[in-house]
Amino acid sequence: MHALLTALVVASSARQLHGKVFTPEPIGALAAAVVEGVSGYGRYPCTRVAADGSFSPDQSMCADSVLVNPDPTGAYLGMYRGSNPNPTNSQCVQEPETGGYYCGIAGAACSSVRNCDNGVCVDGKCQGGLGYNCAGAQGRGDDSNCLGFLYCTSLTLQTAxxxxxxxxxxxxxxxxxxxxxxxxxxxxxxxxxxCESGYCNSKTGACANKCMTAGCDCTSDPDHACGEGLKPVVNSWGKCSCRAIEATRLQARTLPMISASSRARARRNLQLFDQFCPAAFTACNIGGTKGYECVDTTSNIEQCGACASSGGVDCTQIPGVASVACVQGSCEVWSCEEGLEYDAEQGACLTA
Structure with a gap:
């Protein structure tokens, strides 16, 4: 990640939130905005995040003098839309899909396209947000009709x-x-x-649709992506299907344990399943069964840091914890049960 995206807005404040101390100040970097819950397609966030988590616009963050191009060295100029020149005199407006505020996105006032974060200026408004008709000459996709980091064509510049x-x-x-x-x-x-669908396939680099129903076949999706409440399960033939999370937990409780004589074969199967999991995922045994599931051990709250069978931690079982998350493979305590306080040195919830 380049320097622009590494800055996280974490500073001193009177209010403690989720075990960290945040200040209600502007967010000027894309990664920092996402960490704070600000989502959108614009290149220039102009969102103020209050201590209570609410968003408000900050027009001063759209001043020409403070806009920092995502590609400050111009290394990708002409190759990626994020490297295009900054807008000028852009207006801070809200992206309705996410609630975040960005400079010069759809709905911002404009007298020319220079006031917009890429895209087009039509009838005094910047246009080219999610779902905008971006067909150009002869019906071919035209990326220049799209705002911010949005594209109209595929990786190979074909009409999508x-x-x-x-x-x-x-x-x-x-x-x-x-x-x-x-x-x-x-x-x-x-x-x-x-992406309109909210899902970018990490292997193809294209917007796609996740399997949204239990039983949906996710074999053809290199990410094996499943919708909310579902998880991918890959069988020994490499066939992927999305299953309800509760159903897979029930299966793990009711199927028999693997016998000692089959453990060597299980290890070989685990290596096989790892080949079918997305790059960021690990094949983990579904407790007590012959099945495996693809798990992101960097963020899975019940198998944090590694599969449960390989020493991964169930963050929810930490004594005294009321709210916790798995962040980059480590349990991060956000809040403790009533009467307890988090001790950073000991990494535990202790009596106040």
């Missing part, structure tokens, strides 16, 4: 759905992400903002 951020549109703008140095979870959160 002729909708900005529509199915098949490119969604891995390198000026927004240095993927080699990014946390996989953060990458998915950022690139998902560049």
């Amino acid at each position: 759905s002729n909708r900005c951020g529509g199915e098949g549109a490119f969604c891995q703008d390198w000026s927004a992400l240095d993927l080699a140095g990014q946390n996989a979870t953060l990458v998915n959160e950022i690139t998902g903002n560049f």
Whole structure:
């Protein structure tokens, strides 16, 4: 991740939130905005985050003198839309899909396209947000009709759905992400903002649709992506299906344990399943069964840091914890049960 994306807005304040201390100040970097819950397709966040988590616009963050291009060295100029020149005299407006505020996105006032964060100026308003009809000459997709980090065409510049951020549109703008140095979870959160569906396939670099129903076949999706409440389960033939999380837990409780004589074969199977899991995921045994599931051990709250069978931690079982998350493979305590306080030195909730 380049320097622009590394700054997180963490500073002293009278209010403690989720075990960290935050100050209600502007967020000027894309990654920092996502960490704070501000999502969107614009290149220039102008969102103020209050101590209570509410958002408000900050027009001063759109001043020409303070805008920092996502690609300050121009390394990707001409290759990625995120490297295009900054807008001038841009207006801070809200992205209705997410609630975040950005400079010069859809709905911002404009007298010319120079006032917009890429895209087009139509009838005094910047246009080219998610779902905008981006067809150009002869019906071919035209990326210049899309705002911010949005694209109309595929990775190979082929016409996709002729909708900005529509199915098949490119969604891995390198000026927004240095993927080699990014946390996989953060990458998915950022690139998902560049798609109507909220999902950018990390292997194809294109906007796609997740399997949203239990039993849906996810074999053809290199990410094996499933919708909320579902998880991918890959069988020994490499077939992937999305299953309800509660159903897989029930299966883990009711199927028999693997016998000692089959453990060597189980290890070989685990290596096989790892080949079918997305790059950021690990094949973990579904407790007490012969099945495996793909788990992101950098963020999975019940298998944090590693699979449960390999020493991963169940963050929910830490004594005295009321709210906790798995962040980059380590349990991060956000709040403790009533009467307890978090002791950073001991990493535990202790009596106040």
